[in-house]
Amino acid sequence: MLRFDNLSKRYSERLIFQGLHHDMACGCVALNDESGSGKSTLLGILAGTIEPDTGEVWLGGHSLRTAPLAAQSALTYVPEDCMTYPDQTGRAYLNNVASARQTALTRDTLDLAERFGLTPHLDKRFEQMSFGTRKKIFLTAAVLGETRVLIADEPVGGLDAAARAVLVDLFKTLARTRTVFFSSYDTVFTDACAARSVNFADLGGRG
Numbered sequence: 001m002l003r004f005d006n007l008s009k010r011y012s013e014r015l016i017f018q019g020l021h022h023d024m025a026c027g028c029v030a031l032n033d034e035s036g037s038g039k040s041t042l043l044g045i046l047a048g049t050i051e052p053d054t055g056e057v058w059l060g061g062h063s064l065r066t067a068p069l070a071a072q073s074a075l076t077y078v079p080e081d082c083m084t085y086p087d088q089t090g091r092a093y094l095n096n097v098a099s100a101r102q103t104a105l106t107r108d109t110l111d112l113a114e115r116f117g118l119t120p121h122l123d124k125r126f127e128q129m130s131f132g133t134r135k136k137i138f139l140t141a142a143v144l145g146e147t148r149v150l151i152a153d154e155p156v157g158g159l160d161a162a163a164r165a166v167l168v169d170l171f172k173t174l175a176r177t178r179t180v181f182f183s184s185y186d187t188v189f190t191d192a193c194a195a196r197s198v199n200f201a202d203l204g205g206r207g
Contacts, residue, residue: 001025001074001148001179002046007055009041016041020055020203028175028195031183037200039183040080043153046181047077060148073101078152082138086127090118090137093126094144101145113140115166132158139167142174150174152182156189168192 001024008018016038031039044050046057048064048071057064060074084093091105094113098105113119116136126134135158142150150171156164171180171193184190190197 001060002151002181003058004046005056007042007045007057008053009038009045009050010053017200018054020200022198022203024179024181026175026177026179028171028180028193029182030190030193030195030197031181031199032185032187032190032197033199035185040153043151043181043183044079047075047079047151048072049077049079074148076142076147076150078135078138078142078150078155080153080157081131082134084126087125089123089125090129090133091122093137094122094141097141098144101147103145105144109140109143112143112166112170113137116140116163130158132160132163135159136163139170142170147178149179149181152180154184155182156184156186164189171195 003023005021007020009016020042031042033039041050045052048057048068057071059071062070062074064071094105094109098109113122116139118133118136118140121129121133129137135155139152139155155167159167168189171182174180175193180193180195182195187197
């Protein structure tokens with residue numbers, strides 16, 4: 001469901017990575033590498049927010065280069081700092097995501113929001129939320145619709161122990177039928193998710 005081949009990226013004179021490739025179906029994979037190695041850059045490329053210098057990405061069998069709309073429709077992306085429009089409320093964001101995915105804000109979604117402790121915060125604006133609350137709103141959106149790939153950049157950042165436990169359950173549940181690909185420094189969280197840990201060397205290249 002997530003595939004990328006020959007990905008390379010350079011900023012000015014600095015080569016971030018080159019020749020990366022990976023192919024995975026259902027399951028959970030954690031990208032663990034040193035700080036500054038390019039993890040966020042890679043995840044941004046996979047999510048279509050950063051252009052690679054070379055290579056191609058497929059999401060749910062659709063090329064991000066030649067069929068971007070179909071590819072994006074298969075994706076849930078959780079960036080490190082989850083901010084939409086500052087004056088948008090959490091509930092409005094979830095409703096917008098549901099509409100884009102041709103579904104509705106279901107009881108299951110609201111139950112997940114409640115487990116994350118979001119119920120008192122859904123009608124706050126994003127600018128009024130903490131870093132962790134914004135992240136939990138984006139993570140809750142992962143259950144809306146029938147996306148095939150979840151990409152998350154440092155998803156446990158800003159989460160307390162209770163929310164981390166909910167996230168472990170969420171990732172393990174989604175990984176039964178979807179691809180979950182996330183970056184993390186937290187090996188305890190990675191192990192709890194039963195995720196396979198990889199680094200850039202495992203992906204076939206480094207800068």
